[in-house]
Amino acid sequence: MKTIRVKKGYNLKIVGSPSAASQMTERPARVAMLPEHIPFVKPRLKVAKGDRVALGSPLFEDKRNPEIHFLSPGGGQVIDICFGPRRVIQEIVIELDDTEKVIEFEHYSQADIDKMSREQLVQALVSGGLWPLVKALPFRDYARPEVVPPALFVRLDSLEPFHPSPQVYLPGNEALFQFGIQVLKKLVETPVYVYRCLPDIDLPSAFEDLINLTYTGNYPAHDPGALLYRMKSSPAENRAWFIDGQDVLSIARLLKNGVYPTERVVSLGGSGAPQAKHCITRMGAPLSFIAAEQTDTENWRFIQGGILTGYNAAPQSYLGYFETALNLLPKGDHKGELLGLFSPGYRKPTFSRAFLSAINRDELEMNCNMHGGERACIACGYCAQVCPVDILPQFTYKAILAGEVEESLEHGLLDCVECALCSYVCPSKIELFETLKKAKAEFYKEQVNR
Amino acid sequence: MNRIEKFFESTRRHFEKGGKLEKLWPFYESIETVFFAPARVSLVAPNVRDNLDVKRYMMLVIVALMPHYAFGVYNVGYQSHLASGLSTDFWPVIWTGLKVVVPMVVVVYAFGFAWETLFASVRKHELSEGVLVTCALLPLTLPPTIPLWQAALGISFGIVIGKEIFGGTGRNFLNPALTGRAFLYFAYPAQNSGDAIWTVLSGGRAAPVDAFTGATPLSIAAVTGPSGNVQSALSDAGYSTAKLFFGLYPGSIGGTSALLAMVGATFLIILGIANFRIILGCILGLLGTGLLLNLVAAEGSSPYLALNPLDHLIIGGSMFAFAYMATDPVSAAHMQGARWVFGFGIGALTVLIRVFNPAFPEGVGLAVLFMNLFAPLLDHIEIKYKLRRRIPNV
Numbered sequence: 001m002k003t004i005r006v007k008k009g010y011n012l013k014i015v016g017s018p019s020a021a022s023q024m025t026e027r028p029a030r031v032a033m034l035p036e037h038i039p040f041v042k043p044r045l046k047v048a049k050g051d052r053v054a055l056g057s058p059l060f061e062d063k064r065n066p067e068i069h070f071l072s073p074g075g076g077q078v079i080d081i082c083f084g085p086r087r088v089i090q091e092i093v094i095e096l097d098d099t100e101k102v103i104e105f106e107h108y109s110q111a112d113i114d115k116m117s118r119e120q121l122v123q124a125l126v127s128g129g130l131w132p133l134v135k136a137l138p139f140r141d142y143a144r145p146e147v148v149p150p151a152l153f154v155r156l157d158s159l160e161p162f163h164p165s166p167q168v169y170l171p172g173n174e175a176l177f178q179f180g181i182q183v184l185k186k187l188v189e190t191p192v193y194v195y196r197c198l199p200d201i202d203l204p205s206a207f208e209d210l211i212n213l214t215y216t217g218n219y220p221a222h223d224p225g226a227l228l229y230r231m232k233s234s235p236a237e238n239r240a241w242f243i244d245g246q247d248v249l250s251i252a253r254l255l256k257n258g259v260y261p262t263e264r265v266v267s268l269g270g271s272g273a274p275q276a277k278h279c280i281t282r283m284g285a286p287l288s289f290i291a292a293e294q295t296d297t298e299n300w301r302f303i304q305g306g307i308l309t310g311y312n313a314a315p316q317s318y319l320g321y322f323e324t325a326l327n328l329l330p331k332g333d334h335k336g337e338l339l340g341l342f343s344p345g346y347r348k349p350t351f352s353r354a355f356l357s358a359i360n361r362d363e364l365e366m367n368c369n370m371h372g373g374e375r376a377c378i379a380c381g382y383c384a385q386v387c388p389v390d391i392l393p394q395f396t397y398k399a400i401l402a403g404e405v406e407e408s409l410e411h412g413l414l415d416c417v418e419c420a421l422c423s424y425v426c427p428s429k430i431e432l433f434e435t436l437k438k439a440k441a442e443f444y445k446e447q448v449n450r
Numbered sequence: 451m452n453r454i455e456k457f458f459e460s461t462r463r464h465f466e467k468g469g470k471l472e473k474l475w476p477f478y479e480s481i482e483t484v485f486f487a488p489a490r491v492s493l494v495a496p497n498v499r500d501n502l503d504v505k506r507y508m509m510l511v512i513v514a515l516m517p518h519y520a521f522g523v524y525n526v527g528y529q530s531h532l533a534s535g536l537s538t539d540f541w542p543v544i545w546t547g548l549k550v551v552v553p554m555v556v557v558v559y560a561f562g563f564a565w566e567t568l569f570a571s572v573r574k575h576e577l578s579e580g581v582l583v584t585c586a587l588l589p590l591t592l593p594p595t596i597p598l599w600q601a602a603l604g605i606s607f608g609i610v611i612g613k614e615i616f617g618g619t620g621r622n623f624l625n626p627a628l629t630g631r632a633f634l635y636f637a638y639p640a641q642n643s644g645d646a647i648w649t650v651l652s653g654g655r656a657a658p659v660d661a662f663t664g665a666t667p668l669s670i671a672a673v674t675g676p677s678g679n680v681q682s683a684l685s686d687a688g689y690s691t692a693k694l695f696f697g698l699y700p701g702s703i704g705g706t707s708a709l710l711a712m713v714g715a716t717f718l719i720i721l722g723i724a725n726f727r728i729i730l731g732c733i734l735g736l737l738g739t740g741l742l743l744n745l746v747a748a749e750g751s752s753p754y755l756a757l758n759p760l761d762h763l764i765i766g767g768s769m770f771a772f773a774y775m776a777t778d779p780v781s782a783a784h785m786q787g788a789r790w791v792f793g794f795g796i797g798a799l800t801v802l803i804r805v806f807n808p809a810f811p812e813g814v815g816l817a818v819l820f821m822n823l824f825a826p827l828l829d830h831i832e833i834k835y836k837l838r839r840r841i842p843n844v
Binding site for chain 2 (some may be wrong): 332
C-alpha cells in the first residue's frame with residue numbers, strides 16, 4: 001500500500017476532542033436547508049413559504065446547472081425562508097409532520113449497478129439530490145457530471161479538530177460502504193483512492209481491504225489536495241475529485257433503499273461541549289439539538305465544521321448540507337490579562353517558539369480572540385513554514401492585492417488546500433487565508449462565465 | 451476591576467472618536483494594548499488564532515537588548531572615569547553612565563514615538579511596534595558624546611526617511627536604525643568620527659589623563675603602518691582577545707560586547723525571532739573573507755590584511771550588527787536560501803570595508819544597508835527558481 005508523507009502543516013494542541021461514544025438525538029420538530037453555505041451554488045427556489053414538501057422533494061436548483069437540485073431533508077411544511085443581505089437565501093425551514101411523506105426513488109442491487117451505464121448512474125445520483133457530495137479540486141465546487149476525473153479520493157478521517165471519526169460512523173456499515181465504493185468506481189473509471197492516516201485506527205477488517213492509500217503528517221495531511229500535491233506527476237492530475245467517507249454511505253443508502261438518506265453522524269467537540277461526543281442525528285437538524293447540554297449561547301461560539309475552516313453559526317441555526325461537525329469554543333471577546341504580553345505563556349498555544357507553551361505537551365484551551373492588532377507583514381515567514389503545498393503566502397497575497405492574477409497562479413494559488421493555517425500563524429493577523437480563498441473563487445467564477 | 455484597568459476605562463473616551471484627543475488614538479491604543487491585549491475576535495476563518503503577535507515579537511527583541519543597555523551604562527561610566535582619572539567604583543561609574551545614556555534614550559524614544567504617532571494618525575492605522583525596536587537599537591550604536599539634538603535628528607531621519615515615506619513598518623527596505631546612524635555619520639562627521647568621541651569626560655576635564663588612550667581597536671588596526679603588525683599593535687594598546695570579546699573598551703554605547711551579542715543572538719534564535727541563517731551567514735562571510743585576506747596578504751601589503759578573522763568577529767560592532775541589525779526580518783532577505791547569501795554578503799563586505807577603506811573604520815553598518823538593497827533581488831532569484839520546480843496548476 002502506498003503511503004504519502006505530507007510535509008509541513010501543523011497540529012493544534014487543543015482540548016475538547018470528542019469521545020467515541022455516540023448518542024442518538026431526538027427527532028427534531030424542524031429541519032432546515034442552508035443554501036448560503038453551499039459554495040458557488042446560485043439557488044433558484046422551487047418552493048414558497050407555506051408549501052408542503054415531502055422528504056426528497058426539490059427545494060431549490062442551481063441556476064448554473066438547473067438539472068442539479070437540492071432536496072428537502074424532511075417531509076412537512078415550509079414555514080420560513082430567511083433572506084440575508086443582497087437576498088442571499090440563508091435558511092429554508094421545514095416543520096416536520098408526524099408521519100413524513102417520502103418521495104420514492106428507484107433502488108438498485110449490486111447486479112443492477114454492474115449493468116447500468118455511467119450516464120444512468122450519474123442520473124440516479126443527480127435526481128436523488130446527492131450528486132453535489134462529489135466535489136472537484138482545485139475549487140471544491142461540486143463535480144461536473146460530464147467530466148471524467150483523473151482520480152477520486154475518498155477521505156475517511158480528518159486531522160482538523162474536530163470531525164467525526166470513522167471508528168464511529170463506519171462500523172456496522174461494511175456492506176453499505178463496499179456498495180458505495182463500487183458505485184464510485186463505476187462513476188469515475190479511474191483510480192479510486194480510499195485513504196486514512198497511517199498510525200492505525202481500529203477499523204473492521206472489511207474496510208482494511210478497501211483502503212488502498214495511507215498518509216502521515218500534520219494537519220492538513222488528510223486533505224485530498226495536500227495528498228494530490230505530493231502524488232501528482234503532471235498538471236493533468238490537478239482536477240481530481242473527492243468525497244467524504246460518510247457521504248459514500250449516503251450515496252449507497254440512496255441507491256440501495258431508494259429513499260433520500262438523512263442520517264448523519266455529527267461530532268460535537270471543543271471546550272464548550274459539556275460532553276464531547278458523537279451524535280447520530282439527521283441532515284438539517286437544529287444545532288440546539290446536537291449541543292443540547294450547552295444552554296449558554298452567550299459565551300460560546302458555535303462553529304459549523306472544523307475549528308480552523310468552519311464558520312461561525314448562530315446557535316439557533318441548523319446543520320448545513322455538507323456539515324458533520326459542531327465545535328463550541330469560548331468567544332474570547334474580552335481583553336487579555338494585565339501585562340499578558342510579558343508572561344512566559346506556558347498555557348498560550350503558539351506555532352512559534354515565542355511562548356513557553358512550545359515545550360508544553362498538554363492540550364490547551366483556545367478561544368476565538370485574535371490575540372493582537374492588525375499590522376503590515378513583517379516577513380517572519382511562518383506562513384511559508386506551515387503551508388503544506390509550498391505556497392509562499394506572504395508573497396502570493398501581495399501579488400493578489402496588487403491584481404497580479406497570473407503571478408499568484410504561478411505561485412500555486414490553485415494548489416491551496418484552504419487549510420487556513422497561514423492566517424492562524426500570522427503574528428500580524430493578516431487574513432491570508434481569506435484573501436487566497438477569495439482570489440481562487442474569483443478566478444473560478446471568471447473562468448466559468450467565459 | 452483593578453486600578454490600572456479603571457484608569458484606561460476612564461481615559462479611553464478622550465481618545466476615541468469625538469474625544470478631545472481623537473487624533474492621538476494610535477498612541478493611546480499602543481499604550482493600552484501593552485497592558486491589556488485587545489478584545490478583538492476573529493470574524494472569518496480560522497476561528498482560532500496564534501497567541502503570537504507583532505507586539506510580543508518586537509518585545510522579545512527589546513528583552514534581548516536589555517543586557518546591552520546594562521553593559522552600555524557601565525561601560526560608558528567606566529571609560530569616562532578611567533579617562534578622567536576618577537575612581538572606578540561600581541556605583542559612581544553607573545551614575546555617570548546613567549547620566550549619559552538615560553537622556554539619550556528618552557530623547558530618542560520621544561522623537562521616535564512622535565513621528566510614528568503622526569504617521570499612524572494620518573494614515574489611520576494602529577501604531578506599529580517596529581518603532582520600539584528602532585528606538586532601542588539606535589542609541590546603542592551612537593557614540594556616548596553625541597549631542598542630544600543629533601540623536602533626535604538621527605532617529606527622525608531613520609524613522610521618516612528610512613521607513614515611513616515607504617509606508618511604515620513592513621514596507622521599508624532599509625533598516626531604519628542603521629539609516630539614522632549612517633545619516634549622522636555622513637552629516638556630522640566631526641561628532642561621529644575620530645578617537646575622542648567614544649569617551650565622555652567627567653569632572654570638568656577638557657582632555658583625558660595622560661595614561662588613557664581613547665583609540666578604539668578598529669582605529670588602531672586601520673592606522674597600523676605598512677611595517678607594523680596589527681596583532682601586536684592591538685595587544686600593545688591593551689586589547690587582549692578577552693578584552694575585545696567582553697567589550698570593555700571605548701566604543702558605541704553597548705555595541706562593543708561580542709559576548710552579549712552572541713548571548714542575545716542565541717536567545718532570539720531559540721525563540722524563533724531571529725533567523726539563524728542570517729547570523730550564521732554573516733559569521734561565515736566575515737570569517738571566510740578574513741581568511742582569504744590572510745592568504746593573499748604579502749610582504750608590503752597593508753598589515754590589516756593579516757588580522758586574525760576571529761578578531762574581526764569580536765572587535766567593534768560587527769557581532770552586534772549581525773545579531774540585531776541584519777536579522778531585522780523586514781529589510782533582510784525573506785527566503786531561506788537568500789538569507790544565507792544575504793548574511794554572507796554582509797560578513798564579507800564588513801571585512802572589505804574595514805580593511806580597504808580608510809575612511810570607514812567600522813564597515814558593518816554600511817554592509818548591512820548595502821545588502822538590504824540587494825535583498826529583494828536575492829528573493830526574486832530564489833522565488834523564480836522555486837516556482838519553476840512546481841507542477842503548474844492553472
